[in-house]
Amino acid sequence: MSPPPPPLGRSRKRAAAQILDAALDDSELVAARAALAQGRWQAARALLARTGDDWDRRGHRVTVLALEPYSAAWAGDWLLAEPESADAAVLLALAQVRRTLRGKEKPVMAREACRTAAALAPADPTPWLGLLMLERDLGAGEEIVRLFGEVRARYADHHHAHHLMVAHLAERRSEAGPDPLHEVYDFAHWAAEQAPADSPLAILPVVAHAERYRVLAAAGHEPPDPAACGHWAGRRARQVMKAAFDWWLEWEHEGHPRRLVDLNFLAHAKVCEGRGAEAAALFHRIGDHVTPAPWSYPDRDPCPAFRAARAGALGTA
Incomplete structure (x- = not known):
């Protein structure tokens, strides 16, 4: 029954x-x-x-x-x-x-x-x-x-499956600490390059960067506050963020069912990068549709983390 x-x-x-x-x-x-x-x-x-x-x-x-x-x-x-x-x-x-x-x-x-x-x-x-x-x-x-x-x-362009694969790969060799040549970055770049120009998989390198931060922070290799660490400050990280943001400006997909997942990852990255005006534009698109990842990384309550980041970005803007 x-x-x-x-x-x-x-x-x-x-x-x-x-x-x-x-x-x-x-x-x-x-x-x-x-x-x-x-x-x-x-x-x-x-x-x-x-x-x-x-x-x-x-x-x-x-x-x-x-x-x-x-x-x-x-x-x-x-x-x-x-x-x-x-x-x-x-x-x-x-x-x-x-x-x-x-x-x-x-x-x-x-x-x-x-x-x-x-x-x-x-x-x-x-x-x-x-x-x-x-x-x-x-x-x-x-x-x-x-x-x-x-x-x-x-x-070939399955959004959710690629996110799961990135999260899985990011967890390999966590004990080794930061590694700019880690395989998760290569996978994310490969998937983004293989996808059509208008595919939201273009955001995958940003997702890989956030997932790797989650793993490194949990292992004690990065501070628990993502905005206070250098993970988003390197040259490669800045290139990844810029490429993803430029893609969003050109190809924004209003109709993709999981686009808000991507926008949350991208807004999080822009906040951590200190690019408040760009983050503000993303928060306007997100509205109240906060996603647990990546705002919960490494062990935070995602809703307060999201609200604080949004308030800071909109104040900056």
């Missing part, structure tokens, strides 16, 4: 308003997620049908829907009603991944669900994204590289 819908009392509404929203500015996704929380999976069905093979948007929407605590149960109901539905299968798969990451499920169940979803839709990179998220959390090493290859074989 499916679990009862959770209550929506006043206290829960107040708490929800203080939680970072993974849906970002996708209002259709927000509506479908609210319906799914009440067991009405038909809204998620319609949303994913409209999304089609827009793979970045599909990955974003499925991963957010999968965050709902009861999404596995509701997706299971949907799959019982429509056993051949690839959309139901992929939602169930990523919901099982989320349950595993919360310690509520065994990894073998999530892996099986992802493989079932992949068999139903061989061209869809989303089940492989689920496996990539799972194995990254479990520290599966070379399996992460293989799964990234599976995603990329289906959609």
